[in-house]
Amino acid sequence: MEILFLDEVHPILAERLEKAGHNCIHAEELSLEKCQEIANKVDGIVIRSRFPMNDSFLKFAPNLKFIARSGAGMENIDIPYCESRNITLFNSPEGNRNAVAEHALGMLLSLMNNFKKSNNEILKGIWDREGNRGIELDGKTVGIIGYGNNGKAFAKKLRGFDVNVIAYDKYKDSFGSDFVKECTLDAILDQSDVISFHVPQNAETIYYADKAFFDKIDKPIFLLNLSRGKIVNAEALVEAMKSGKVLGAGLDVLEYEKTSFESFFEQDLPAPFQYLLNADNVILTPHIGGWTIESYFKLSDVLADKILDRF
Secondary structure (H helix, E strand, O other), X not given: OEEEEOOOOOOHHHHHHHHOOOEEEEOOXXXXXXXXXXXXXXXXXXXXXXXXXXXXXXXXXOOOOEEEEOOOOOOOEOHHHHHHOOOEEEEOHHHHHHHHHXXXXXXXXXXXXXXXXXXXXHHOOOOOOHHHOOOOOXXXXXXXXXXXXXXXXXXXXXXXXXXXXXXXXXXXXOOOOOOOXXXXXXXXXXXXXEEEEOOOOOOOOOOOEOHHHHHOOOOOEEEEEOOOHHHEOXXXXXXXXXXXXEEEEEEOOOOOOOOOHHHHHHOOOOHXXXXXXXXXXXXXXXXXXXXXXXXXXXXXXXXXXXXXXXX
C-alpha cells in the first residue's frame, strides 16, 4: 500500500510499515495543495491534527482504505463521511493513556499543595508557609467523567492513595472494580472533591462544563481537564472559581486552542483566559498530557499493530 504521512510521528510507524512491504510517502512539510495532489494514489493516511479529514480533502483520495490518527481524539475526522466510503479509522489512545494519567495526578497534587503559588512567591523573596498550607488527597472523593482509556488509567494511578474513586460514563456500564465505583453524573456532582474530565469532543460534550454544570456542584472542587479544551467553558469556569465553587483548576487543554497549537498566542486573548493566566490556583500546560518521550513511541507502535493486523 501507499501510505501518506501528513504529520510527523515517531519513525517506528514508517519503519514497521515499510518492513511489511508498504511504501511510506512523507509529506509532513508539504502544503495542503501538494498533499491533495499526492492523495489520489494513496491507500492510507497518517495524521495528527494538521489538516481536517473531511470531504474537502478526502475527495482527492478516491482509493483511500484507512486513516490512522496518532492520538486519541477523532474530532478532526468526518466520521460519517468516512463510514459512507468504508474508510477504516484507527487511533491510538492506548499509547498515551499512562502519560495522561500521570500528568493528571501531577496537576492535582500541585494544585492541592500550592506548588505554583509558593514557587512564584519564593522567586520574589516571599517565604509564606501559612499562606501555602496544602490540602491532602487522602480521604477525598475523586469523580471521573469518561471512563475510556484515559479515565481508567487515571483511576488506576489513584490506587496508591486512600481515596474514593467514582466514575460516570454515558456509554458504558458494569465497569466498576475494586478501585472504582460506577455512578451517575448526579453522584459525581454531589460527592466529588475532585472532578476530572476524560471524554472525547463531540456534539454532546462541547461545553459540557457550563454554568448549569457548575451550579449543580454541591461542594467546592478541584477541576481537571485533560481531554479537549471545548469540554469546559472558560467563562463559566472563571465564574465558578470567583464564587468559590472551584478551588483550583488544572487545564492541559483550553477552548481557545487552534488546530495548530503553535499559533495559539497569535489570537486575541479573551478575558476568561487572562484570568486563568494570572490565577495562583490554576495550572496550565500546552496540551502535553499525553506528550511524553515514552508515549511518542507507543502512539506509533500501537498504530502499526492496528494497521498491520487489519491490512
